[in-house]
Amino acid sequence: xxxxxxxxxxxxxxxxxxxxxxxxxxxxxxxxxxxxxxxxxxxxxxxxxxxxxxxxxxxxxxxxxxxxxxxxxxxxxxxxxxxxxxxxxxxxxxxxxxxxxxxxxxxxxxxxxxxxxxxxxxxxxxxxxxxxxxxxxxxxxxxxxxxxxxxxxxxxxxxxxxxxxxxxxxxxxxxxxxxxxxxxxxxxxxxxxxxxxxxxxxxxxxxxxxxxxxxxxxxxxxxxxxxxxxxxxxxxxxxxxxxxxxxxxxxxxxxxxxxxxxxxxxxxxxxxxxxxxxxxxxxxxxxxxxxxxxxxxxxxxxxxxxxxxxxxxxxxxxxxxxxxxxxxxxxxxxxxxxxxxxxxxxxxxxxxxxxxxxxxxxxxxxxxxxxxxxxxxxxxxxxxxxxxxxxxxxxxxxxxxxxxxxxxxxxxxxxxxxxxxxxxxxxxxxxxxxxxxxxxxxxxxxxxxxxxxxxxxxxxxxxxxxxxxxxxxxxxxxxxxxxxxxxxxxxxxxxxxxxxxxxxxxxxxxxxxxxxxxxxxxxxx
Amino acid sequence: xxxxxxxxxxxxxxxxxxxxxxxxxxxxxxxxxxxxxxxxxxxxxxxxxxxxxxxxxxxxxxxxxxxxxxxxxxxxxxxxxxxxxxxxxxxxxxxxxxxxxxxx
Numbered sequence: 001x002x003x004x005x006x007x008x009x010x011x012x013x014x015x016x017x018x019x020x021x022x023x024x025x026x027x028x029x030x031x032x033x034x035x036x037x038x039x040x041x042x043x044x045x046x047x048x049x050x051x052x053x054x055x056x057x058x059x060x061x062x063x064x065x066x067x068x069x070x071x072x073x074x075x076x077x078x079x080x081x082x083x084x085x086x087x088x089x090x091x092x093x094x095x096x097x098x099x100x101x102x103x104x105x106x107x108x109x110x111x112x113x114x115x116x117x118x119x120x121x122x123x124x125x126x127x128x129x130x131x132x133x134x135x136x137x138x139x140x141x142x143x144x145x146x147x148x149x150x151x152x153x154x155x156x157x158x159x160x161x162x163x164x165x166x167x168x169x170x171x172x173x174x175x176x177x178x179x180x181x182x183x184x185x186x187x188x189x190x191x192x193x194x195x196x197x198x199x200x201x202x203x204x205x206x207x208x209x210x211x212x213x214x215x216x217x218x219x220x221x222x223x224x225x226x227x228x229x230x231x232x233x234x235x236x237x238x239x240x241x242x243x244x245x246x247x248x249x250x251x252x253x254x255x256x257x258x259x260x261x262x263x264x265x266x267x268x269x270x271x272x273x274x275x276x277x278x279x280x281x282x283x284x285x286x287x288x289x290x291x292x293x294x295x296x297x298x299x300x301x302x303x304x305x306x307x308x309x310x311x312x313x314x315x316x317x318x319x320x321x322x323x324x325x326x327x328x329x330x331x332x333x334x335x336x337x338x339x340x341x342x343x344x345x346x347x348x349x350x351x352x353x354x355x356x357x358x359x360x361x362x363x364x365x366x367x368x369x370x371x372x373x374x375x376x377x378x379x380x381x382x383x384x385x386x387x388x389x390x391x392x393x394x395x396x397x398x399x400x401x402x403x404x405x406x407x408x409x410x411x412x413x414x415x416x417x418x419x420x421x422x423x424x425x426x427x428x429x430x431x432x433x434x435x436x437x438x439x440x441x442x443x444x445x446x447x448x449x450x451x452x453x454x455x456x457x458x459x460x461x462x463x464x465x466x467x468x469x470x471x472x473x474x475x476x477x478x479x480x481x482x483x484x485x486x487x488x489x490x491x492x493x494x495x496x497x498x499x500x501x502x503x504x505x506x507x508x509x510x511x512x513x514x515x516x517x518x519x520x521x522x523x524x525x
Numbered sequence: 526x527x528x529x530x531x532x533x534x535x536x537x538x539x540x541x542x543x544x545x546x547x548x549x550x551x552x553x554x555x556x557x558x559x560x561x562x563x564x565x566x567x568x569x570x571x572x573x574x575x576x577x578x579x580x581x582x583x584x585x586x587x588x589x590x591x592x593x594x595x596x597x598x599x600x601x602x603x604x605x606x607x608x609x610x611x612x613x614x615x616x617x618x619x620x621x622x623x624x625x626x627x628x629x
Contacts, residue, residue: 111606204586218585247592320569340621342610354622363549378542394582396575434568450586
């Protein structure tokens with residue numbers, strides 16, 4: 001929102017969070033105006049997009065009014081005070097339903113906030129609502145949500161990625177300037193790539209997991225979903241840092257992320273060593289995705305970077321490793337949904353025991369993909385198979401990490417396409433789990449080793465005109481590098497395009513459908 | 526323990542695993558899941574033999590150290606809040622179906 005009358009509510013949905021923050025500081029708009037504009041936008045387009053499972057209009061407007069009062073008194077809480085945000089429905093939100101996209105948690109209202117959510121509230125960000133996701137974050141398309149799929153704003157017949165397709169679509173459709181996602185195998189970065197938005201998976205332990213409903217606790221990491229790299233850095237600084245409530249939280253100060261993003265925006269990469277990962281490309285990657293990636297690498301070279309090819313030979317085993325470790329952890333984590341303390345309870349006839357109730361509830365409450373992974377994980381952990389599968393996967397995980405260590409001796413950051421393809425059609429892969437798993441080919445290694453990564457838009461694939469993404473990975477706790485290089489790439493690409501990639505997205509127009517008519521959307525007021 | 530596991534899962538095995546995981550799968554689901562899981566297993570079995578015995582396992586991405594906190598009182602959920610999502614409550618407790626059978 002630079003220049004001409006950009007502070008008006010109708011335009012404010014297209015503004016970046018950084019620009020909104022400046023507009024608020026200069027008194028050109030108010031948090032109530034900005035929040036209302038986004039609620040209006042949600043009402044207008046979410047019937048088609050279905051990014052939200054719950055919208056809390058009343059709560060968001062109250063928080064916005066309080067922010068405006070603070071600002072008037074000169075006592076804002078953070079750089080993002082008053083900027084509304086959407087939160088993936090896997091984060092516990094006090095007083096707001098949290099379903100994880102599952103029938104088993106339908107109607108559950110947590111009595112506490114996740115640390116990430118508490119930090120958002122403490123920084124003054126009004127929460128617009130909760131975003132759609134694959135059930136318990138298991139999927140790459142958001143089709144596994146029990147409440148119906150989210151649609152990609154670039155083409156409503158296509159998937160927005162997953163599991164955090166709701167958060168990415170909300171940001172891409174200008175329903176929210178910022179969102180929270182979680183990334184276990186690519187669930188922030190892959191939706192970012194296929195919706196033309198920015199997504200960051202922080203270093204494992206860099207953002208608290210307290211109150212994040214666990215899928216695979218050794219892999220899960222919450223992070224920012226935004227339209228620009230600077231916005232991601234601003235949000236990351238709000239949610240990140242040590243949390244005593246999470247025993248895996250790193251007790252170190254975050255690097256200066258916003259500074260790194262601002263510094264990178266000059267587009268100068270002189271002296272930066274960039275490693276192109278040989279194993280993350282080639283066969284299985286769409287031609288247009290590879291073409292945009294190669295152009296991005298050329299741009300980095302022109303900007304002064306030293307580009308080298310690196311080899312990470314064990315990355316070819318990362319997908320198999322992940323699909324043993326993840327189901328094993330998930331089968332254990334999801335044992336907590338036992339119909340005893342919260343969530344759905346299905347009571348079969350007769351005089352059922354607690355175990356009968358558990359079996360009936362889990363059968364009725366879990367969807368196909370969740371059952372698949374629980375059974376697979378139970379298998380991988382069962383005696384007789386443990387060493388051959390789970391034990392072996394843990395060893396290969398060590399080898400993947402050693403590959404990263406060797407690669408980071410040759411390069412400051414590693415780059416690859418984020419996802420092998422652009423957004424596919426809704427329904428295309430939903431009955432072919434293996435084909436679905438391949439979407440996370442390039443993003444999974446970072447989760448296995450805990451390193452941070454960002455996905456930024458790299459352009460549109462020639463064959464289908466849909467967005468592709470480039471991924472930048474850095475060593476653990478060097479998240480500042482992904483922001484510096486990401487911001488530089490973004491600046492160079494925006495200069496090439498003469499604007500942001502999202503400006504190319506088709507205009508979503510209300511088809512007169514009420515958001516109430518879409519499956520699963522609840523309006524709080 | 527089998528030396529080299531077959532990379533297939535039979536319908537009976539799926540039924541047994543579902544029993545262990547406390548999920549009442551339907552017959553249709555059992556028919557559907559066994560071949561699907563076999564395809565997945567076939568694919569992920571490729572990691573066997575990738576790492577030798579000398580490679581240590583990794584359970585967590587970053588090294589973990591035990592974490593302690595001071596044993597002091599701090600605010601927590603009230604009983605009402607803790608019970609707020611319970612399917613059934615009685616006398617400020619979670620009410621659950623019977624756990625033991627008649628003969629136990």
